[in-house]
Amino acid sequence: MPEIGVIQMRCSQDPSENLENAIALIRDAAAQGAQIICLPELFKTVYFCQEENHKYFQYAEPIPGPTTERLSALAKELQVVIVASLFERRAAGLYHNTAAVIDADGTLLGIYRKMHIPDDPLFYEKFYFTPGDLGFRAWQTKYARVGVLVCWDQWYPEAARLTALRGAEVLFYPTAIGWHPSEKAEFGERQHSSWETVQRGHAIANGCYVAVPNRVGHEDPAGGDGLDFWGRSFIADPAGQILAKAGDEKPGVVIASIDSKALDLQRTHWPFLRDRRIEAYGELTKRFID
Secondary structure, eight states: OOEEEEEEBOOOSOHHHHHHHHHHHHHHHHHTTOSEEEOOTTTTSOOGGGSOOGGGGGGOBOSSSHHHHHHHHHHHHHTOEEEEEEEEEEETTEEEEEEEEEOTTSOEEEEEEOOOOOEETTEEGGGTOOOOOSOSOEEEOSSOEEEEOOGGGGGOHHHHHHHHTTTOSEEEOOOOOEEOHHHHHHHHHHHHHHHHHHHHHHHHHHTSEEEEOOBEEEEOTTSSSOEEEEOOOEEEOTTSOEEEEOOSSOOEEEEEEOOHHHHHHHHHHSOHHHHOOGGGOGGGGSSOOO
């Protein structure tokens, strides 16, 4: 049974420091037996989307590029699959929030560009990122077939379903989500519960594993109240049960086994894919039905 690992990180203002920290945590995960390892969203930088500021475009890089080359060498050395979320510079004036999937032999299998781009207080991502144009994807790695969605994508059942229909056994959701400090006391646990519950629901509805690495710690690059990233990275099985979970204060590694037999058992006992009425779903392509 393959082991999957998700990395919970505290990110600083220094991209080089963040990359070295990520590499150390990947090595830690591999030493604990993880064979497929996923980093949190935009792990190389602070979560700069808390403000609209052109200076942050300097953080973007091409894919393939220096970071994927470094991680490819690491993947080959450790014989692990690495999923890495990066700020992609596709062309001048064209940027994406992109996840790279690197196989255990160091091959860059492909990329997923985040499809759903939020625009909320302190989550001003539409200023930086063009919505993805590659659709929903899955890749056969050395150890399992995986799909990747990014943060805001995690709220959309359509994204999870279409990725699962590509054969994904594991849905990875690299994430950067936290509380507004002023809202934490009143709404914090409700917000976290909604986030965790909807993703566990994707695991159940699609009969696949869900693995979610998040940031942890306080970040305020804009010099305001900032965000308290809540951590609580987790891995859930095809029945939506949490197999392993991190806390809300410290960086670290979360590891769990995945079992294709358990996935098959779940899907045959709860045959949602069999019973889908695909001929009746055409209106899902409409924005709203009046």
